[in-house]
Amino acid sequence: MNLFIILYGPAKTGKTLSAIASWPDALVVGPVGGTLSSRFLNHEPKFIPVGEQIAVKQIGEIIQKAQDEYPCIIIDDFSIICSTELMHCQASHRGWDANKEFNRRIRVLRDIIRHAKCHIVLTMHEQAPKEVGQEGEKRRLQGCPMIPGWQLPEQFPTHADIVARVIYDEDAPGSWPYLYQTGPDESYTTGDRLAITPATFPMNIREPLLLAGYDIPRPEPLAFMEDYIPVIVDAISEEMTTKRPSLRKVFTPFAEKLIEEKVDSRHIRWIFNDALHREYLARHNNNLIDNFINTL
Numbered sequence: 001m002n003l004f005i006i007l008y009g010p011a012k013t014g015k016t017l018s019a020i021a022s023w024p025d026a027l028v029v030g031p032v033g034g035t036l037s038s039r040f041l042n043h044e045p046k047f048i049p050v051g052e053q054i055a056v057k058q059i060g061e062i063i064q065k066a067q068d069e070y071p072c073i074i075i076d077d078f079s080i081i082c083s084t085e086l087m088h089c090q091a092s093h094r095g096w097d098a099n100k101e102f103n104r105r106i107r108v109l110r111d112i113i114r115h116a117k118c119h120i121v122l123t124m125h126e127q128a129p130k131e132v133g134q135e136g137e138k139r140r141l142q143g144c145p146m147i148p149g150w151q152l153p154e155q156f157p158t159h160a161d162i163v164a165r166v167i168y169d170e171d172a173p174g175s176w177p178y179l180y181q182t183g184p185d186e187s188y189t190t191g192d193r194l195a196i197t198p199a200t201f202p203m204n205i206r207e208p209l210l211l212a213g214y215d216i217p218r219p220e221p222l223a224f225m226e227d228y229i230p231v232i233v234d235a236i237s238e239e240m241t242t243k244r245p246s247l248r249k250v251f252t253p254f255a256e257k258l259i260e261e262k263v264d265s266r267h268i269r270w271i272f273n274d275a276l277h278r279e280y281l282a283r284h285n286n287n288l289i290d291n292f293i294n295t296l
Helices: 015-022 036-040 056-066 078-092 096-114 152-159 206-211 220-227 229-239 247-260 265-286 288-294
Strands: 004-008 027-031 046-050 072-075 119-124 130-132 139-141 162-168 178-181 200-202
Touching: 004 015, 015 027, 015 036, 015 072, 015 119, 015 206, 015 265, 027 056, 056 072, 056 078, 056 096, 078 096, 078 119, 096 152, 200 265, 206 265, 220 229, 220 265, 229 247, 229 265, 247 265
Parallel strands: 004 119, 004 162, 027 046, 027 072, 072 119
Antiparallel strands: 130 139, 162 178, 178 200
């Protein structure tokens, strides 16, 4: 089953980087410079740069052409693409007809995404909760992925398998103070219809999908990482059973070994992040009953 995933939140919180790290062999479609964050990984993904005037129809055509060649297609800054599309519609249609045409074009792309032969990931900005509608008919719209309109912001995410919102958490595992949230939120749209992610989890889509049985192989130049990650996961798990667990104690000897083997320092950091996230998610799955009881 190919997945439709929406990752949304404030700018500069790592959405694009997390998507690329999860699918290093994905095709990334986005604005010029959109993959600069991948330097953090020392990995350059396949990239189609698109201008500010890119049309939604062109995005659909790219997906249809590339879906057999790539395991995943990442559409970066889809919120900006949608805003541009609305302007296109307003230039060719009058009044409310522009909104109707915009909605129609988004629905066409939605259907292309849903029937794609590969995973599709959209990164989007965040729209805060607000009131919409005319005087006397106003209603509250949940915070959601940013997309123009009164109805689309509610309707569009319902077609995604996973809608993960970026939230700040200074206690997040690792060095990055953000998590993904898919658990219920009365103010923001979130969800995971596959029930494979915790309510909140590290910004790593790859690892919960692996735990759920999805096959997400790394491209050949990065395949060596799996020689180390399971061993490090076991070491972390063992350390977490001690009275005063120390991740520094776990990672230091592995770092020394990897440096000695001349592994790139950014790849070492990537290995450690995936190992840390994999152990965290496995421990969560092993403690499902305890976690449930603790909520009562």
